[in-house]
Amino acid sequence: MLYRELLQPGSKIVLAVADGLGGLPIIGGFTAMELASLPNLDSLARKFPVGALEPIGAGITPGSGPAHLALFGYDPLKYRIGRGILEALGVGMEVRKGDLAIRGNFATLRNGVVVDRRAGRIPTSENRRLIEKLESIKEVMGIKIIWKSGKEHRFVLLLRGENLSENVKETDPGREGLPPNPPDPLTPEASFTSKVLTEVIKRASEILRDEPKANYFLLRGYAKLPHIPTFEEKWGLKAFGVATYPMYRGLAKLVGMSVPDGPETYEEALKLLEENWEKYDFFYIHYKDTDKAGEDGDWRKKVEALERFDSYVPRLLKEEAVLAVTGDHNTPCIIAGHSWHYVPLLIANKRAGIPTAWHFTERETLKGGLGLRPSKDLMGLLLATASRLKKFGA
Amino acid sequence: MLYRELLQPGSKIVLAVADGLGGLPIIGGFTAMELASLPNLDSLARKFPVGALEPIGAGITPGSGPAHLALFGYDPLKYRIGRGILEALGVGMEVRKGDLAIRGNFATLRNGVVVDRRAGRIPTSENRRLIEKLESIKEVMGIKIIWKSGKEHRFVLLLRGENLSENVKETDPGREGLPPNPPDPLTPEASFTSKVLTEVIKRASEILRDEPKANYFLLRGYAKLPHIPTFEEKWGLKAFGVATYPMYRGLAKLVGMSVPDGPETYEEALKLLEENWEKYDFFYIHYKDTDKAGEDGDWRKKVEALERFDSYVPRLLKEEAVLAVTGDHNTPCIIAGHSWHYVPLLIANKRAGIPTAWHFTERETLKGGLGLRPSKDLMGLLLATASRLKKFGA
Numbered sequence: 001m002l003y004r005e006l007l008q009p010g011s012k013i014v015l016a017v018a019d020g021l022g023g024l025p026i027i028g029g030f031t032a033m034e035l036a037s038l039p040n041l042d043s044l045a046r047k048f049p050v051g052a053l054e055p056i057g058a059g060i061t062p063g064s065g066p067a068h069l070a071l072f073g074y075d076p077l078k079y080r081i082g083r084g085i086l087e088a089l090g091v092g093m094e095v096r097k098g099d100l101a102i103r104g105n106f107a108t109l110r111n112g113v114v115v116d117r118r119a120g121r122i123p124t125s126e127n128r129r130l131i132e133k134l135e136s137i138k139e140v141m142g143i144k145i146i147w148k149s150g151k152e153h154r155f156v157l158l159l160r161g162e163n164l165s166e167n168v169k170e171t172d173p174g175r176e177g178l179p180p181n182p183p184d185p186l187t188p189e190a191s192f193t194s195k196v197l198t199e200v201i202k203r204a205s206e207i208l209r210d211e212p213k214a215n216y217f218l219l220r221g222y223a224k225l226p227h228i229p230t231f232e233e234k235w236g237l238k239a240f241g242v243a244t245y246p247m248y249r250g251l252a253k254l255v256g257m258s259v260p261d262g263p264e265t266y267e268e269a270l271k272l273l274e275e276n277w278e279k280y281d282f283f284y285i286h287y288k289d290t291d292k293a294g295e296d297g298d299w300r301k302k303v304e305a306l307e308r309f310d311s312y313v314p315r316l317l318k319e320e321a322v323l324a325v326t327g328d329h330n331t332p333c334i335i336a337g338h339s340w341h342y343v344p345l346l347i348a349n350k351r352a353g354i355p356t357a358w359h360f361t362e363r364e365t366l367k368g369g370l371g372l373r374p375s376k377d378l379m380g381l382l383l384a385t386a387s388r389l390k391k392f393g394a
Numbered sequence: 395m396l397y398r399e400l401l402q403p404g405s406k407i408v409l410a411v412a413d414g415l416g417g418l419p420i421i422g423g424f425t426a427m428e429l430a431s432l433p434n435l436d437s438l439a440r441k442f443p444v445g446a447l448e449p450i451g452a453g454i455t456p457g458s459g460p461a462h463l464a465l466f467g468y469d470p471l472k473y474r475i476g477r478g479i480l481e482a483l484g485v486g487m488e489v490r491k492g493d494l495a496i497r498g499n500f501a502t503l504r505n506g507v508v509v510d511r512r513a514g515r516i517p518t519s520e521n522r523r524l525i526e527k528l529e530s531i532k533e534v535m536g537i538k539i540i541w542k543s544g545k546e547h548r549f550v551l552l553l554r555g556e557n558l559s560e561n562v563k564e565t566d567p568g569r570e571g572l573p574p575n576p577p578d579p580l581t582p583e584a585s586f587t588s589k590v591l592t593e594v595i596k597r598a599s600e601i602l603r604d605e606p607k608a609n610y611f612l613l614r615g616y617a618k619l620p621h622i623p624t625f626e627e628k629w630g631l632k633a634f635g636v637a638t639y640p641m642y643r644g645l646a647k648l649v650g651m652s653v654p655d656g657p658e659t660y661e662e663a664l665k666l667l668e669e670n671w672e673k674y675d676f677f678y679i680h681y682k683d684t685d686k687a688g689e690d691g692d693w694r695k696k697v698e699a700l701e702r703f704d705s706y707v708p709r710l711l712k713e714e715a716v717l718a719v720t721g722d723h724n725t726p727c728i729i730a731g732h733s734w735h736y737v738p739l740l741i742a743n744k745r746a747g748i749p750t751a752w753h754f755t756e757r758e759t760l761k762g763g764l765g766l767r768p769s770k771d772l773m774g775l776l777l778a779t780a781s782r783l784k785k786f787g788a
Contacts, residue, residue, distance in 0.1 A: 393459045394457040394477055
């Protein structure tokens with residue numbers, strides 16, 4: 001890889017991700033970024049270059065996993081993070097190499113047939129009570145069994161030990177009125193995992209037998225960690241990641257960043273970043289509210305979330321460091337979900353490029369000096385700006 | 395290769411490279427291109443399309459070698475030009491297929507240890523006197539030995555003959571206080587080259603033995619020519635290259651262009667181009683002063699260099715021909731070195747695209763009708779504009 005040949009020491013880098021940053025016109029033809037008052041971001045956009053990032057490719061709407069891998073400079077099509085892993089990261093579980101992570105749904109079984117795949121969406125408190133009971137299953141055939149509640153009917157089952165395989169049939173039949181599938185091996189090397197799961201399901205069914213709704217569960221999304229070089233191996237950077245949501249802490253851990261346990265607020269996240277400033281080369285900090293407002297389709301809330309984010313920007317600016325502000329993807333209010341469109345980007349450093357904008361908005365960043373590029377190219381720009389890349393050839 | 399399938403005869407093409415053309419804001423938020431008065435370039439930028447080229451990739455700062463290969467339409471990651479070759483081209487040596495080119499540094503040796511890797515940076519005149527003495531070593535084991543002085547302590551050693559290999563250990567230990575390395579073979583097929591070099595070093599040490607400073611030399615950057623198709627094979631163009639610096643003449647020769655010996659000035663280079671106008675299809679002409687001023691970090695000098703370049707532009711415009719004006723890379727004064735940023739481009743021909751700019755500057759070319767693209771895509775645009783590409787498919 002060309003970048004690895006060229007690495008040299010240089011300045012520190014801060015990557016500030018405002019989740020679901022950009023959007024589409026919602027009112028009077030304006031986007032939330034255009035409607036919001038963003039004095040700090042606008043002032044950076046006037047002084048430094050802007051541009052826009054395409055998370056994965058034309059028309060591809062990413063989940064948080066691939067979107068973040070791309071920002072961290074990994075090809076998101078090469079490194080696929082399975083659903084079970086993301087669920088485990090989302091509920092804040094530690095996932096180690098070799099672990100098998102599985103999504104679980106509590107379900108209702110009658111006469112051997114699934115009659116409700118979500119067990120009537122039992123409340124989360126019910127879920128916690130059931131998982132406490134299931135935690136009596138701690139080990140099966142030498143494999144450690146770890147349970148963790150999610151929201152409503154959802155939980156994560158994590159198997160830890162040797163010789164685990166993803167290639168097992170999902171027990172969720174996919175619709176009601178069918179019996180659950182047995183966790184059959186799909187390839188010969190999965191037969192051990194299949195036996196372990198068969199035993200786990202058998203013991204768990206006995207524990208849940210007399211529950212009125214959640215008397216069974218269904219498993220899917222079997223996944224192990226991908227083989228992925230660490231951030232330090234790939235970019236020569238000692239990296240620190242901080243986020244208020246477990247999913248994003250998990251993604252930062254996945255690439256080997258040092259990640260402290262949960263700050264509750266962005267203020268606390270900023271404080272952790274400042275306290276660790278001397279110890280690292282690269283800092284990833286995640287802001288969630290912009291995405292949440294977009295998912296809710298609530299443009300007033302998105303404007304507020306953007307303005308709140310803007311108020312924190314001065315604390316992200318450090319003497320001599322390179323600051324990038326962008327999103328992992330856009331979450332337009334009219335879509336009320338993630339989208340595939342170009343995500344606004346700015347790099348606050350005088351070496352970064354030519355300033356062209358008056359405001360930090362979708363429309364202005366499209367014409368900027370950083371260009372329109374895949375998100376996975378961002379790391380190259382950041383390393384160059386931080387003087388961390390030698391000249392290529394003579 | 396698609397282009398090769400589609401080639402047909404067409405108009406002539408002039409590629410005028412202003413080395414290190416673009417930059418970053420330096421004073422009042424303006425770049426040297428914005429501060430300069432460029433009436434001829436501005437008038438072309440108003441009439442014809444502009445755009446911008448990325449030399450290699452996101453954040454990759456190129457040396458002159460890869461930057462020029464890209465402009466000539468070669469993938470700079472596929473064809474790598476070793477350091478020794480570039481040094482040889484830089485001092486104006488002819489390099490043939492199979493030659494092994496090596497960077498040499500005069501050095502000071504005391505009791506078998508390198509005490510100065512640059513022999514006190516002896517003056518160039520000293521260097522010339524020493525190389526004249528070393529030229530008595532003309533042949534070793536059937537291999538022709540060619541010596542050429544560079545500046546101060548630098549020289550190039552070129553071996554010409556059969557079975558030469560790059561895979562020999564560099565004799566430069568990389569720092570002072572260590573003995574020089576023997577030129578050991580790193581792979582079995584390099585053992586002959588290793589023997590030749592051992593003998594060259596032995597004879598040369600005897601010649602230099604009584605020198606007060608430069609009593610030894612160190613070798614590194616062993617390189618042979620890459621296997622590279624000629625410009626005519628690749629693009630069907632008989633090409634002529636003209637430059638005032640040997641390095642750029644060497645790069646044009648590397649792809650098989652016809653290259654006359656050294657014009658001393660850009661005026662002379664223009665004259666050579668005009669004299670050879672009827673004989674060729676493609677003309678590469680290199681302007682150096684913009685890069686020199688950028689390397690010096692001197693924006694006044696860069697403004698002057700740009701204005702001087704602008705004054706030559708009318709002579710580059712030929713009836714019926716396609717003229718491209720761009721740089722191999724930018725050399726921003728605030729970086730005082732090459733950079734990775736988008737390089738301004740214009741193609742002066744009414745078939746080339748949509749005009750959008752008022753001035754030929756970094757900021758305006760970013761929004762132009764030629765797009766933002768890798769430098770290696772320029773040749774496709776030039777061929778099309780010159781009516782040299784047939785329709786693809788029916």
